[in-house]
Amino acid sequence: MPLNTRRIIMSIPKGKAFNRPVNAQYVGLNGEVISVGGTDVRVLLIDEDTNVLMCSGTTAPSSKAGYAKACIFIKTDAGAGTEGLYRNTGTTTSCSFEALDTITAGEIALATGSVLVGTAGVAAALDASTDTAILIGNGTTIAAHVLNTDVTMSNTGAVTIAAGVVTAGKLASTLDLSGKTVTAGELLTKSNTGIPGTNVTAVEYGEGRNHTTVLTISGLEYTIAGAADEAIGKLIYTFPAGVHTHEVSYMSVALQGGGTIDADTPEVGIGSVIASGAVATLGAVGATSEDYIVGTAAADCSGTATVVGPVGATAGVLTGISLNKAADVKAVHLNIADGWAGADTATASGTVVLKWTTIA
Numbered sequence: 001m002p003l004n005t006r007r008i009i010m011s012i013p014k015g016k017a018f019n020r021p022v023n024a025q026y027v028g029l030n031g032e033v034i035s036v037g038g039t040d041v042r043v044l045l046i047d048e049d050t051n052v053l054m055c056s057g058t059t060a061p062s063s064k065a066g067y068a069k070a071c072i073f074i075k076t077d078a079g080a081g082t083e084g085l086y087r088n089t090g091t092t093t094s095c096s097f098e099a100l101d102t103i104t105a106g107e108i109a110l111a112t113g114s115v116l117v118g119t120a121g122v123a124a125a126l127d128a129s130t131d132t133a134i135l136i137g138n139g140t141t142i143a144a145h146v147l148n149t150d151v152t153m154s155n156t157g158a159v160t161i162a163a164g165v166v167t168a169g170k171l172a173s174t175l176d177l178s179g180k181t182v183t184a185g186e187l188l189t190k191s192n193t194g195i196p197g198t199n200v201t202a203v204e205y206g207e208g209r210n211h212t213t214v215l216t217i218s219g220l221e222y223t224i225a226g227a228a229d230e231a232i233g234k235l236i237y238t239f240p241a242g243v244h245t246h247e248v249s250y251m252s253v254a255l256q257g258g259g260t261i262d263a264d265t266p267e268v269g270i271g272s273v274i275a276s277g278a279v280a281t282l283g284a285v286g287a288t289s290e291d292y293i294v295g296t297a298a299a300d301c302s303g304t305a306t307v308v309g310p311v312g313a314t315a316g317v318l319t320g321i322s323l324n325k326a327a328d329v330k331a332v333h334l335n336i337a338d339g340w341a342g343a344d345t346a347t348a349s350g351t352v353v354l355k356w357t358t359i360a
Contacts, residue, residue: 031043031044031055031056036052036055036061036064036066036067037061037064037065037066037067037095038064039057039059039061039064040057041055041056041057041061041073042055042056042057043055044056044074046068047068049068049092050066051066051067051068051071051092052066052067052068052071053068053071053072054071054072054073054074055067055071055072055073055074056073056074056075056076057073057074057075057076058075058076058077059075060073060075060086060097061073061095061097062095062096062097063090063094063095063096064094064095065092065093065094065095066092066095067088067090067092067095068088068092069088069090069091069092070087070088070089071087071088071095071097072085072086072087073085073086073087073088073097074086083099083100083101083102085099085100086098086099086100087100110125111125111127112129113127113128113129114126114127114128114129115128115135117141117142118141119141126142126143126144127144128144130144130146131146131155132146132147132152132153132154132155133145133146134146134147134153149162150162150165151165168190187205187206187207188203188204188205188206189204189205189206189207189208189211190204191207191208192208192209192211192240192242192358193211193213193240194213194237194238194239194240194330195237195238196215196236196237197220197234197235197236197237197238198220198234198235199217199218199219199220199221200215200216200217200218200220200236200237201215201216201218202214202215202216202237203216208358209357209358210357210358211354211355211356211357211358212353212354212355213237213353213354213355213356214351214352214353215236215237215351215352215353215354216350216351217236217253217334217348217349217350217351217352218349219347219349220234220236220334220347220348220349221345221346221347221348222234222255222336222345222346222347222348223345224260224261224340224342224343224344224345224346225343226340226342226343227340227341227342227343228278228339228340229278229279229280229337229338229339229340230277230278230279230280230337230338230340231275231276231277231278231279231280231281231282231284231285231289231335231336231337232275232276232335232336232337233271233273233274233275233276233289233333233334233335233336234274234333234334234335234348235274235331235332235333236270236332236333236334236352237331237332237352237354238330238331238332239324239330239331239332239356240330240358241326241330242326242358242359242360243324243325243326243358243359243360244324244356244357244358244359245318245322245323245324245356245357245359246292246313246321246322246324246354246355246356247312247317247318247322247355247356247357248309248310248311248312248317248355249270249292249293249308249309249310249311249312249313249352249353249354249355250308250309250310250311250351250352250353251268251270251293251306251307251308251309251350251351251352251353252305252306252307252350252351252352253268253305253306253334253348253349253350253351253352254298254303254304254305254306254348254349254350255268255298255300255301255303255306255336255346255347255348256301256302256303256346256347256349257301257302257344257345257346257347258344258345259344260341260342260343260344261301261338261340261341261342261344261346262300262301262302263300263301263302263341264298264300264301264338264340264341265297265298265299265300265301265338266297266298266301266336266337266338266340266346267280267281267282267295267296267297267298267336267337267338268295268296268297268298268306268334268335268336269282269289269290269292269293269294269295269296269335269336270290270292270293270332270333270334270335270352271288271289271290271291271292271332271333271335272288272291272292272321272329272331272332272333273285273286273288273289273291273329273331273333274289274331274333274335275289275333275335275336275337279337280337280338280339281295281337282294282295282335282337283295284337285335285337287314287315288321288329289333289335290314290335291313291314291315291320291321292313292314292321292332292354293308293309293311293314294314295335295337296308298336301346305350309353310353310355326360332352332354334348334352336348
């Protein structure tokens with residue numbers, strides 16, 4: 001509520017002369033303890049509307065009427081190093097006192113996209129608006145940098161890892177999946193894996209013991225010497241050293257001639273020994289030239305795939321080459337044989353899948 005005003009006759013300062021009393025709408029600076037808006041404060045100064053301009057006390061008023069806008073409150077029991085001056089940022093009908101060292105965000109002049117950073121003990125503006133940049137500490141301060149080409153991030157926070165940058169050397173040698181379920185993607189392994197042949201790529205699925213090896217064949221060329229019986233083979237995979245069992249194989253392989261042999265129907269098979277010799281069938285080469293997949297007649301050499309499997313070893317599931325001991329042959333060959341129509345080049349393409357298990 002408004003305060004009662006007083007007419008105060010001031011003493012004449014030394015060296016000054018006044019020919020009349022001085023009227024002032026204030027209470028002397030010694031002040032007077034008055035209840036303002038229901039709160040007792042020592043009023044030191046009032047304005048022409050009898051609202052308090054300056055007062056003191058131990059508790060700053062809150063949500064009270066009778067305090068001028070920007071009224072100063074002096075907290076007389078403020079501790080050492082603690083702000084003791086407050087100002088009314090509210091209204092004359094509902095005060096709100098804030099410490100003078102309190103700065104609100106709206107009071108700081110700062111360019112759009114900038115942040116305040118401590119520099120030499122004071123605040124300085126740092127432009128953080130660079131598109132896709134992030135703030136990174138360098139041990140002394142922070143700076144805005146854009147991620148490099150290995151990993152990029154959009155300005156909506158979507159992160160992309162570039163293809164080929166996550167190599168085996170950057171991964172842990174072991175992965176603990178105890179009690180976990182892999183629900184997306186497929187588990188690949190670099191442990192206990194073999195070596196693909198020339199013009200063959202291998203993807204090794206498994207966890208290092210149970211393997212599914214997918215071999216992709218592309219541009220694998222067989223040189224046909226002429227119009228004669230001939231068996232030829234190419235190395236497509238070598239199992240790792242040690243002991244393993246081979247469960248099943250699958251093959252989908254097409255041959256493409258250069259014109260002379262396009263209508264030929266050679267045998268296509270997979271064996272532990274490379275096919276060779278002047279014979280028209282893999283059986284004539286020997287059982288080991290087709291001990292994984294027995295020689296099967298191709299429809300042509302014009303790109304039609306020969307599809308076989310999944311099948312166990314020719315000798316039977318988990319017999320013969322499938323029970324592969326440390327000293328047994330580790331090589332896997334894609335073999336072909338025919339009575340060829342003439343000199344040409346047969347180019348193989350397709351997929352071979354081997355399902356096997358590391359034992360020791």
